Amino acid sequence: MTSDRHDPEGAIAAAAAVCSNWGRWGEDDVLGTLNFLDEGKRREGAALVRRGASFSLSQRFDMNGPQKGWRRRTNPVHTMLDTGADAALGNQGFPHGLGGADDVITMPLQCSTQWDGLGHIFDHGRAWNGRPAEKVVTSDGDLVTGIEHMAPHVAGRGVLLDVGRVVGEDGELPDGFAITEEHLTATAAAHGVSVGRGDIVLVRTGQLARVRRRGSSHAGGGGGGWGEYAGGPAPGLSFTTAGWLHGTEIAAIATDTWGFEVRPNEFEHAFQPLHQVVIPHIGLLIGEMWDLDALAGDCAADGVYEFWLTAAPLPITGAVGSPVNPIAVK
Amino acid sequence: MTSDRHDPEGAIAAAAAVCSNWGRWGEDDVLGTLNFLDEGKRREGAALVRRGASFSLSQRFDMNGPQKGWRRRTNPVHTMLDTGADAALGNQGFPHGLGGADDVITMPLQCSTQWDGLGHIFDHGRAWNGRPAEKVVTSDGDLVTGIEHMAPHVAGRGVLLDVGRVVGEDGELPDGFAITEEHLTATAAAHGVSVGRGDIVLVRTGQLARVRRRGSSHAGGGGGGWGEYAGGPAPGLSFTTAGWLHGTEIAAIATDTWGFEVRPNEFEHAFQPLHQVVIPHIGLLIGEMWDLDALAGDCAADGVYEFWLTAAPLPITGAVGSPVNPIAVK
């Protein structure tokens, strides 16, 4: 799939036509490519648990996160309703020495390690499966494809494609690097893994590792040293991978970057054009800001790039995304 | 373990002395009984995936939840930062037909299906491992045992003890029913499962099923028909199970009730006395408001009460609890 750098709208339309899964699972579908993740795939995935080692692929959720206010995305604010201090001072009114602590969080569902729900992106007013965006996602939330529908499904075979390690230098791709189908297949070949129907694919670019390294060398810097991680230049999937994302029939894909696709993208003037094809037309579940480094280190050490992966979104009714703590077990 | 109905404080102190795990995993421990959940247990758990069927054990997170304001616990409030309506109307300013939706949530971490972190309950000013509560959980959150430390660990062998089905009538225990060690072991025997070191035990009382059934028969009732689910009378673990919870060396336990232990409890005047032993002294991870009904139905059908379970808390820095979408796979 090639595309005209000067005609993003045409390229998006062409890719959408080729890759569309509208109607594939019926008019009422709310799962998209999660339909590919079936019980057989789960059996295959569970068989990959050999050592029993588990890895969290989540960044921490707190005020030191990457968000800088773009589209009013803030970092999580965590406050206490009760504390150990009040418990110790006898301020709580419980009998017999009981004390307790409770807490509250306020956060955008897109603030850190997350899944994009099917209602997160639209193309020309159309949501997943061809539905009118304005009837799917209103101020009341996603009335049709809310992320709660995905609650039990996201557990299966995970495959790590450490493109940063295979293609990059020192394990990292530079910002603006467009990962093509060739990079993906070469990486899979280098790892000795296959990618196919129903898999959850994790693409590591190395950007998060770089941001962390640079942040820590700028002690005291404002914004927690995140630089432009949230919304700035980044390595990521090329627009041309739309066909691969569709043809492989994977169930989901996630990266260690803010925005999944390469930034700036490959058109003269466009914004997240791959999203515009992948979410509303393919119905693909996309994960962003996953922390793949510990898992990648382990995979590099033992040469095994497949594993059991559970990444269950919180079933927030009507949500167009969810924070998630994905757990890989090898 | 017996206890004097008139002396909760003495009973709590006695149980704490017998069941204490303080120091068992060193002075710096932040995991408590999750230490029991090791790689061998994960291999054992993964081997339980036979069909590949997955079950979400989470209630939905929304304003129709059970909370009624007790200790300022409210239900989640989910609002949109961008909608499909605005996308369809061209209000968003993106090029080439791109549209998007984002959202935000505000919720107590104890509002629905959850894990209690180790900083959630104190006994006479002492937190888990004997630490002073006032230095562990301040207004800045849990500075020592925040739930982020548990991020990669909660995946292993799950066992369902459907006490409601085995001991109750029509699958349900009445409110105020105290589940004893005898009930637990009889249920395990009836199911043909063992419970032991490192297991994640799920105890179904049937209360949630009852609340749902009654709520749906009171259409239009205020508060979504939850009645007293959040904080009222409920079946639950007897205070006398503290020894069993300690001696079995389970890694975690969860119920389908608001508060894990029986309510009202077995003392003349006490509040959540089993919590007071179990969290700060045993260091046990407790789950509450889990929705075990679909899983229980499946277990009743196939007679298999053990499975692979992943129940990863969101790594919210300093949190004393976390919402969770637990996924059981059989």
Add this chain to the structure above:
Amino acid sequence: MTSDRHDPEGAIAAAAAVCSNWGRWGEDDVLGTLNFLDEGKRREGAALVRRGASFSLSQRFDMNGPQKGWRRRTNPVHTMLDTGADAALGNQGFPHGLGGADDVITMPLQCSTQWDGLGHIFDHGRAWNGRPAEKVVTSDGDLVTGIEHMAPHVAGRGVLLDVGRVVGEDGELPDGFAITEEHLTATAAAHGVSVGRGDIVLVRTGQLARVRRRGSSHAGGGGGGWGEYAGGPAPGLSFTTAGWLHGTEIAAIATDTWGFEVRPNEFEHAFQPLHQVVIPHIGLLIGEMWDLDALAGDCAADGVYEFWLTAAPLPITGAVGSPVNPIAVK
């Protein structure tokens, strides 16, 4: 102005045609009837300060408020970022004995004593001054008539019309009582006050007093004893007062009820029909859930029903309403 009980839509259209102020203050107007409140009116109002006694007309903002979840309106949740407990325990890290407390609030802007902004209500897709609702109030807020524009204006002559005291029994109108123009003018006559251009009119029905009295006699009742105050039956302005609200050229009006107009309203099937005329067509500033009882008691005692009134909305950019603490000074 009479209206056909069976034809709310026709009645609304007719009233809108008669009462419309669209274009009266130019195409760019963002103030509506606040344009009537000029410097002369402020001089007149300030001259009413005779004793220097001040009255807050605000209910308290906290979790014990009246909201029950309708349209996702909740009561305010107030949490602490720092406390005196942590200060006293030396947990804060400040030098030389300094300690501090900070706090956070999450609340709907319509949760308690408030102003409705001009972007709060639409008629057939039209906002104040005839603008298209979908271009005025998007997910980014009110882009045109946000309440921040009213920041300096709402200070002037206030007039209390205690219809409850003049027309009702024991100072209270029953729920469902429709206050007509005749009631308003009779009350003004009884009080010996005039109402005219630029005034801020406060209409007391007595409902809040009744709700308080009943709540306190139902100690321990759920929901803080508010009953149906938030959205249930209430006394309030008759739909037929639209002409009076327009013709008197008042700047603003507020009541002690949740919804300003009588509930249920006077049509067979309609929802807040007076709002639909008054906000988008007249451009009138409406206040709700004001606590007028202390002021009304003072007015009854000294017979003076006019005063200086400041009721400044918080200039929240793009807000369609604002909590407010109105201050009357006599």
Add this chain to the structure above:
Amino acid sequence: MTSDRHDPEGAIAAAAAVCSNWGRWGEDDVLGTLNFLDEGKRREGAALVRRGASFSLSQRFDMNGPQKGWRRRTNPVHTMLDTGADAALGNQGFPHGLGGADDVITMPLQCSTQWDGLGHIFDHGRAWNGRPAEKVVTSDGDLVTGIEHMAPHVAGRGVLLDVGRVVGEDGELPDGFAITEEHLTATAAAHGVSVGRGDIVLVRTGQLARVRRRGSSHAGGGGGGWGEYAGGPAPGLSFTTAGWLHGTEIAAIATDTWGFEVRPNEFEHAFQPLHQVVIPHIGLLIGEMWDLDALAGDCAADGVYEFWLTAAPLPITGAVGSPVNPIAVK
């Protein structure tokens, strides 16, 4: 009052001893120096309304505010529960063409133009009137001196001391400039106003004007061009003004800076030492981040620096501060 630069703790203790108002208004006092603002003062203030011109002294509340995360203070997040877009599209379900918009805010009470409540600052574990901080402000908020108690009181005579204009260059004092009693009295003399018992004094340093001017010349800069306004160097009151603040018996004081007192302060190592005297010992109501520029321009033009001022905090139960939209009328 002089102070040893090397002994902040001693200087604070000495100033506290000299300036203490503990017990002055009885053991149960919750108002502090607001006790000085009596009815006579209000009559005096109202008489200052000559033209009827009104001025809002509030900054706007939105995500473009000055906060940068210090002590977890964020800028306000405003989201919509309903929009004009959904109304226009018929998504709301109201009859007869009615549409509506609602909104929600989450904000620290200290995020922008505000009053510091009496529970905001402690000295060696003591709150206003000598009360133990840990019993006054717990996780449940300020149980004794919550800002709700001030609801009806803050309306009276306002005096602007435009120290920036009188003492500074081009109307602005440089960062780090300590305003002394001499500067205050010289400014009052230059303006021809007196300052005394019960007044609400507004001190303009010009810093906000400078921050705005610089921000606007750095278009596109991150953080909205606020620089270090929230917590960085600033002009402000000298520690040595504690005696003047006490002796003048003013009711309240506010500045156009983040922190009221000069930053860095005049000690080798201290944090907000003047706060530590003024709030817990004097019981003085302090306002911060007020926007005094429009009012100051008017005062410079007509030479009148006194006016009627209403600055009513929202009565948030248990709050240690409140956002406020102060209204000055001349």
